[in-house]
Amino acid sequence: MIQALVKATGVTILGKGDAEPAGCVKGFVSDEISVYLLAAGLVDFKANLNRLEKDNARIVKALETLDKKMNAA
DSSP states (O other): OHHHHHTOSOOOOOOTTSOOOTTEEEEESSSSOEEEEEOTTTSOHHHHHHHHHHHHHHHHHHHHHHHHHHHOO
16 A cells, blocks of 8 residues: 555565665654665765755855854944
8 A cells, every 4th residue: 555655666664673774765754653765876975965065164154254244343
């Protein structure tokens, strides 16, 4: 039923003691239910991390500039 609802090619149900699958992104349905979406090969995590680090550096610099302007006489 889950496979039909999400239009997935396959569904694997894990028990509480089972290890998290490799290459998956975890999402939470409730405090007891988690969903793992296979993202290996679909998402370039390294490129996204580099982009986020650049965005963070730009935002930090903008905050420093704004702080200087606010504290100027």
